[in-house]
Amino acid sequence: MRLQILVASIVAVGISASAAAAPADEPIQVIKPAANINLGLVDLGKKLYFDPRLSKSGFISCNSCHNLSMGGTDNIPTSIGDKWQQGPINSPTVLNSSLNLAQFWDGRAADLKEQAGGPIANPGEMGFSHTLAVQVLETIPGYVREFRQVFGKDKIDIDQVTLAIAEFEKTLVTPNSRFDQWLLGKTDALSENELAGYTLFKESGCVACHNGEAVGGNSFQKMGIVEPYKTKATAGGRADVTGKDADRFNFKVPTLRNVELTYPYFHDGAANTLAEAVDIMGRLQLGKKFTDAENAKIVAFLKTLTGDQPSFALPILPPSSDTTPRPQPFSK
Amino acid sequence: MRLQILVASIVAVGISASAAAAPADEPIQVIKPAANINLGLVDLGKKLYFDPRLSKSGFISCNSCHNLSMGGTDNIPTSIGDKWQQGPINSPTVLNSSLNLAQFWDGRAADLKEQAGGPIANPGEMGFSHTLAVQVLETIPGYVREFRQVFGKDKIDIDQVTLAIAEFEKTLVTPNSRFDQWLLGKTDALSENELAGYTLFKESGCVACHNGEAVGGNSFQKMGIVEPYKTKATAGGRADVTGKDADRFNFKVPTLRNVELTYPYFHDGAANTLAEAVDIMGRLQLGKKFTDAENAKIVAFLKTLTGDQPSFALPILPPSSDTTPRPQPFSK
Ligand code: HEC
Ligand code: HEC
Ligand code: HEC
Numbered sequence: 069m070r071l072q073i074l075v076a077s078i079v080a081v082g083i084s085a086s087a088a089a090a091p092a093d094e095p096i097q098v099i100k101p102a103a104n105i106n107l108g109l110v111d112l113g114k115k116l117y118f119d120p121r122l123s124k125s126g127f128i129s130c131n132s133c134h135n136l137s138m139g140g141t142d143n144i145p146t147s148i149g150d151k152w153q154q155g156p157i158n159s160p161t162v163l164n165s166s167l168n169l170a171q172f173w174d175g176r177a178a179d180l181k182e183q184a185g186g187p188i189a190n191p192g193e194m195g196f197s198h199t200l201a202v203q204v205l206e207t208i209p210g211y212v213r214e215f216r217q218v219f220g221k222d223k224i225d226i227d228q229v230t231l232a233i234a235e236f237e238k239t240l241v242t243p244n245s246r247f248d249q250w251l252l253g254k255t256d257a258l259s260e261n262e263l264a265g266y267t268l269f270k271e272s273g274c275v276a277c278h279n280g281e282a283v284g285g286n287s288f289q290k291m292g293i294v295e296p297y298k299t300k301a302t303a304g305g306r307a308d309v310t311g312k313d314a315d316r317f318n319f320k321v322p323t324l325r326n327v328e329l330t331y332p333y334f335h336d337g338a339a340n341t342l343a344e345a346v347d348i349m350g351r352l353q354l355g356k357k358f359t360d361a362e363n364a365k366i367v368a369f370l371k372t373l374t375g376d377q378p379s380f381a382l383p384i385l386p387p388s389s390d391t392t393p394r395p396q397p398f399s400k
Numbered sequence: 401m402r403l404q405i406l407v408a409s410i411v412a413v414g415i416s417a418s419a420a421a422a423p424a425d426e427p428i429q430v431i432k433p434a435a436n437i438n439l440g441l442v443d444l445g446k447k448l449y450f451d452p453r454l455s456k457s458g459f460i461s462c463n464s465c466h467n468l469s470m471g472g473t474d475n476i477p478t479s480i481g482d483k484w485q486q487g488p489i490n491s492p493t494v495l496n497s498s499l500n501l502a503q504f505w506d507g508r509a510a511d512l513k514e515q516a517g518g519p520i521a522n523p524g525e526m527g528f529s530h531t532l533a534v535q536v537l538e539t540i541p542g543y544v545r546e547f548r549q550v551f552g553k554d555k556i557d558i559d560q561v562t563l564a565i566a567e568f569e570k571t572l573v574t575p576n577s578r579f580d581q582w583l584l585g586k587t588d589a590l591s592e593n594e595l596a597g598y599t600l601f602k603e604s605g606c607v608a609c610h611n612g613e614a615v616g617g618n619s620f621q622k623m624g625i626v627e628p629y630k631t632k633a634t635a636g637g638r639a640d641v642t643g644k645d646a647d648r649f650n651f652k653v654p655t656l657r658n659v660e661l662t663y664p665y666f667h668d669g670a671a672n673t674l675a676e677a678v679d680i681m682g683r684l685q686l687g688k689k690f691t692d693a694e695n696a697k698i699v700a701f702l703k704t705l706t707g708d709q710p711s712f713a714l715p716i717l718p719p720s721s722d723t724t725p726r727p728q729p730f731s732k
């Protein structure tokens with residue numbers, strides 16, 4: 069308890085900037101458009117991201133669970149995987165995930181490239197293997213050509229696959245939210261109500277964990293500092309990676325960019341609405357019960373964090389050839 | 401048997417045009433780009449086509465089984481529906497489906513609008529109901545606004561939903577295939593081998609059933625005229641609609657436009673490759689066993705029927721609100 073209160077007060081540090089201050093002083097920074105992007109790699113990665121042939125069933129692609137039409141999530145509490153298996157945890161958005169200090173709720177992947185190998189071979193997600201995925205790609209003439217063009221090599225390997233997907237994901241940043249416009253000096257980009265929500269967000273201490281470009285994503289924090297979080301989910305959080313007891317129930321703080329789109333909330337997807345999530349955060353992380361009016365103001369502010377969604381033509385995938393191993397949607 | 405041979409010879413009628421003839425005389429016509437399209441309706445229909453919230457699980461959209469990245473099909477023998485149920489029949493392409501004389505393999509829907517209501521309420525596909533789908537849409541402010549704009553009415557109903565989807569589908573035509581370029585006079589658009597394949601396709605009698613703009617889609621024909629087709633699938637074909645014994649195992653002749661992309665083939669999805677499908681067609685429909693060289697020529701011709709795939713930005717869907725009924729992916 070003592071430790072928890074200590075954490076809660078550490079958390080309250082650094083919230084002196086007021087809403088009227090110059091953007092540079094704000095705890096939230098403007099999102100920059102993706103830079104230094106290899107366009108050939110992005111184009112290939114985009115195809116792979118949308119290609120269900122990287123799954124055993126031929127039915128599930130990255131976009132199935134991180135739907136770019138829906139904020140880069142599936143908007144269900146826990147994901148549906150191969151054979152309709154129920155996943156253990158909520159699918160986080162891929163939007164702005166390049167800004168994360170590490171990938172997954174418990175940070176077990178260092179970066180996007182390392183992450184991208186996971187779901188393909190996860191029996192509960194795409195249910196395939198790296199060897200089989202590469203075998204499929206190698207029999208698709210359109211891919212063989214494009215991999216050769218991009219990598220200048222004759223053989224496709226899984227490193228190339230994950231590198232391309234990661235490069236595509238780097239483009240999935242969402243600049244130009246109304247909040248960023250305000251940060252950049254467009255003072256009428258936010259309403260008075262939204263601005264009041266931002267002030268509350270700062271003064272209540274939310275910015276201690278949700279700050280920076282992604283408004284989160286840059287630290288692991290305990291879920292349930294002041295009051296424990298009750299959940300049926302079994303994820304141990306950061307402790308599953310470090311093995312340290314102190315890290316139990318620590319999760320990567322989710323980005324609040326586009327949080328209007330990434331319902332339901334929390335690692336177990338148990339909170340259906342932003343109002344609910346804000347209420348829980350106030351009570352469990354800060355020991356603060358917001359009035360309905362305060363809650364609504366914070367929610368109004370959070371909705372100003374929705375940025376420009378990635379805009380690109382639906383990729384057209386190269387067809388399989390006669391020798392491409394066929395998907396196994398119903399085999400044991 | 402006598403009847404079957406009779407049918408086979410009827411089928412051989414009208415194949416006098418030679419490959420060198422003027423385009424106007426050819427049994428296959430150029431695909432025209434979609435005309436008289438209501439753009440507001442198309443844009444709304446596109447969103448609905450990609451929206452998994454029209455399914456019970458929140459996971460399956462029209463695009464799941466008619467993936468516009470993959471020739472408007474799912475490229476698996478029979479579809480995966482709600483809760484991973486195995487469907488009874490192969491998912492036909494939605495590309496150029498506006499050219500069909502009727503919809504579904506057995507033609508039980510008169511047109512695209514009538515068709516579009518089916519999958520939403522089919523327990524084996526999207527597993528939802530029209531009432532529930534409309535209820536979901538009515539709680540999504542972005543949709544409420546857009547439906548009002550497009551239809552000028554205050555209430556959303558299922559007729560508007562299916563009308564919009566059908567209008568979007570009308571845009572899914574694929575002009576500009578190399579074959580159409582050839583038809584339009586670009587004589588070097590086809591190789592000698594491909595042209596020889598076309599000649600074979602005409603002279604063997606394939607064009608009796610596969611003709612017109614869509615190279616199919618304009619008649620019901622018996623599968624297995626000369627020799628019966630063996631399948632584990634239980635579809636009765638057109639007889640399921642008319643109740644007439646004579647219509648047993650009659651199916652709508654599939655379009656051969658983009659057939660390179662719509663593997664596997666036949667209503668049961670049992671033929672993995674075009675070579676296999678062509679071989680079966682020759683033997684079962686025409687009593688003709690093609691040599692490997694002939695088969696390869698026809699396949700080469702068929703691949704010239706791949707047209708420009710629909711090109712548009714991935715639609716961004718309006719977010720659910722706090723009152724939107726949540727998907728039920730795992731409930732009984
Ligand atoms: C069956 C659903 C499913 C599929 C398919 C899937 N993911 Fe995920 N993804 C998840 C879930 C659930 C998590 C969270 C897992 C965890 O944290 O333990 C996740 C986590 C991630 C993350 C980390 C985001 C963060 O903030 O920590 C990224 C990035 C990601 N996925 C990208 C991909 C890519 C790329 C693919 C395809 C190669 C893919 N996903 C396929 C469900 C899925
Ligand atoms: C001590 C750190 C900390 C503080 C303070 C904090 N949060 Fe969080 N926040 C987290 C963590 C960790 C999670 C993820 C918890 C989980 O999923 O189990 C989270 C999740 C959220 C979510 C859900 C995001 C999603 O996509 O699931 C919202 C919304 C949110 N916080 C808003 C707030 C608001 C508003 C405040 C202030 C009232 C606040 N947070 C204070 C650490 C913090
Ligand atoms: C679960 C898979 C699945 C889903 C979801 C699905 N379809 Fe289909 N679709 C099929 C199958 C299988 C058939 C063939 C059924 C038959 O002929 O009996 C079909 C047939 C069609 C046809 C007729 C094509 C032809 O040539 O006869 C059209 C058009 C179509 N679907 C459009 C849609 C639209 C629009 C939606 C969404 C509202 C949709 N489908 C959702 C699997 C699906």
Ligand code: HEC
Pocket residue numbers: 411601604605606607608609610620621622623625651652653654655656659662664665666667668674677678681682685686698
């Ligand atoms: C008597 C009518 C008839 C003739 C003649 C005919 N077909 Fe077909 N074709 C059909 C029907 C009906 C189907 C659908 C059968 C099924 O799915 O069970 C079909 C299916 C196909 C398919 C698979 C399309 C798909 O998407 O599943 C191909 C390829 C094809 N035909 C090519 C040919 C070729 C090549 C010839 C000549 C050698 C030919 N057909 C002659 C009626 C005919």
Ligand SMILES: [Ca+2]
Pocket residue numbers: 141158159160330331332333334337
């Ligand atoms: Ca979420």
Ligand SMILES: [Ca+2]
Pocket residue numbers: 473490491492662663664665666669
């Ligand atoms: Ca097919």
